[in-house]
Amino acid sequence: MRKCKEEFKEFERQDVKYREDFKHVNQKIKKLEDKVEKGEESTVLIPKLEDNIPKLQKLLLDEDKVLEEITESSKVETEKYRSELAKVRAELEPWEKDLIEHNGKLEVACTEAKLLNDKFNFLQIFAAKYDVAISTACHGLDYIVVETTNAAQACVELLRRENLGVATFMILEKQVDLLPKLKKNVSTPEGVPRFFDLVKVQDERIKLAFFAALRNTVVAKDLD
Numbered sequence: 001m002r003k004c005k006e007e008f009k010e011f012e013r014q015d016v017k018y019r020e021d022f023k024h025v026n027q028k029i030k031k032l033e034d035k036v037e038k039g040e041e042s043t044v045l046i047p048k049l050e051d052n053i054p055k056l057q058k059l060l061l062d063e064d065k066v067l068e069e070i071t072e073s074s075k076v077e078t079e080k081y082r083s084e085l086a087k088v089r090a091e092l093e094p095w096e097k098d099l100i101e102h103n104g105k106l107e108v109a110c111t112e113a114k115l116l117n118d119k120f121n122f123l124q125i126f127a128a129k130y131d132v133a134i135s136t137a138c139h140g141l142d143y144i145v146v147e148t149t150n151a152a153q154a155c156v157e158l159l160r161r162e163n164l165g166v167a168t169f170m171i172l173e174k175q176v177d178l179l180p181k182l183k184k185n186v187s188t189p190e191g192v193p194r195f196f197d198l199v200k201v202q203d204e205r206i207k208l209a210f211f212a213a214l215r216n217t218v219v220a221k222d223l224d
Contacts, residue, residue, distance in 0.1 A: 138195065140213030143170040145206065172205060175212045182211045192218045 144167050146152045152169040159167060188194060195214045199207060 138213050138217065140170065143168045143209075143213065145170050145172065145209040147172045147205070149173065170209050170212060172208055175208050178208065178212055182208060186216055188216075188218050194218050 144155065146155060146169050149171055152171050155167070155169060159165060182196075186194065195217050196207075196211050198219075199210045199214075201207060201210075
């Protein structure tokens with residue numbers, strides 16, 4: 001009897017083990033069936049994908065063609081804008097030259113205004129005491145002082161264009177040979193002053209113009 005019980009228990013253990021093994025086998029079978037099913041689905045899908053390959057390739061070629069057309073169109077537009085820009089620059093070039101020329105004339109005019117202002121200041125200083133003497137002896141004080149020949153030509157053109165009459169110009173660059181004489185110390189009779197010694201200007205360049213006009217002319221109270 002005891003032996004039968006032990007055999008029965010052993011049988012139960014074997015039965016549990018077999019049941020567990022059977023369960024695991026069924027699970028493996030289920031997984032394999034799932035894989036087979038997916039494989040079958042993939043097998044069905046592959047022909048469809050293969051059928052789509054030519055369509056996708058054509059679509060890619062079409063997109064490449066569109067991209068190429070856009071690139072070419074962009075090149076044409078860019079060249080068009082460059083051509084228009086060159087045209088505008090060509091149209092602006094004469095205006096730029098005129099602007100540079102007018103700016104140069106304006107600079108000359110400003111320079112002349114400053115130089116004339118120094119001249120007028122000088123005349124005002126001597127107007128009260130030496131008006132008659134300096135006007136009689138130094139006609140060059142009526143000249144308009146300019147620095148260069150080009151400046152003188154520009155002023156002449158301005159006078160002619162605006163019908164402002166005529167004027168005589170003293171060109172500083174033509175007077176540079178007088179610089180050594182200007183700097184030379186000169187002794188005068190009884191120490192009377194030269195008109196040039198009385199010149200006071202803010203711009204030292206103007207002194208050369210006054211020396212060219214006044215030279216060593218002296219001023220005295222009387223003939224004695």
